[in-house]
């Protein structure tokens with residue numbers, strides 16, 4: 001497989017695709033003028049709010065900033081186990 | 086007449102704004118259009134060199150704005166292309182020598198006479214950039230496929246977006262693409278850059294030693310046949326005029342039978 005990648009190109013960890021991934025994250029932060037670490041604080045606060053209402057599976061909780069055209073979208077995914085009320 | 090005022094800008098320095106201005110200007114003039122090339126990089130005059138007109142500069146843009154001469158007197162006519170004129174920048178002044186209002190007025194005067202007014206913008210996002218875009222209705226954003234250049238292009242696009250009322254359209258030119266490096270995935274591809282920036286593509290220019298040679302001669306590559314970068318700039322000029330020109334095949338010249346064979350099998354092998 002390594003040999004095939006070497007011959008035919010586009011391995012997923014090439015420097016070109018690494019640059020693309022880094023660019024994506026960087027530009028989402030640039031466009032929102034989002035300081036480093038701010039997103040992590042938001043995540044903790046969101047998690048605390050949801051946990052007031054639900055027991056959840058913390059392991060599978062996901063936060064993601066994605067790009068749609070030139071706008072960013074915050075995608076949060078909580079796996080709920082049961083309601084707390 | 087009301088011509089089109091198009092500013093060529095980038096954010097990051099040294100990515101090819103002046104090269105693109107000269108080549109697009111020459112290519113447009115060769116299609117028969119009348120073109121004014123305006124050097125707004127005040128204090129760092131370059132466009133006259135690329136055009137081979139440095140010995141014919143008498144007055145400059147700042148002289149016009151400060152009314153030391155008429156616009157007509159400052160325009161340097163290119164003898165090789167009678168429909169092309171250059172309005173040189175001042176070399177001994179700085180970016181504060183012209184303000185946005187003066188630039189708007191100048192652009193209105195220029196587009197009364199010329200079908201295309203191409204403005205070569207200084208690097209950066211400060212006053213020099215703001216003044217250079219002041220009279221423009223269209224922008225061409227230049228980047229190379231490198232991270233720092235793309236990041237700065239994104240910043241410029243954000244600033245252009247915020248001025249939608251004045252800048253009606255802006256498109257991207259990706260300069261200095263190296264097909265071999267894209268192929269080996271060691272350079273972001275055209276599609277990668279477009280996806281990241283979400284902007285319309287105007288053209289792609291390959292890395293080409295001929296550009297350095299042509300600068301030495303003062304004859305932009307788009308004016309001569311047989312160079313790949315020249316063809317790329319001529320295609321850009323045709324697209325600016327509304328023609329639907331497909332992107333050129335970047336790996337055509339070294340397309341040996343082996344590379345064709347690899348291309349043929351590559352999609353199968355990747356599955």
Ligand SMILES: Nc1ncnc2c1ncn2[C@@H]1O[C@H](COP(=O)(O)OP(=O)(O)OP(=O)(O)O)[C@@H](O)[C@H]1O
Nearest residue numbers: 098099100101102103104208261291292293296297
């Ligand atoms: N496609 C290309 N292939 C090879 N060399 C290139 C290419 N495009 C530009 N260059 C070279 O890159 C250098 C910078 O180009 P240029 O002066 O046009 O950039 P610029 O964006 O105007 O720079 P500045 O921000 O300083 O005004 C020049 O030496 C030029 O010859």
Ligand SMILES: [Mg+2]
Nearest residue numbers: 102103126131
């Ligand atoms: Mg320049």
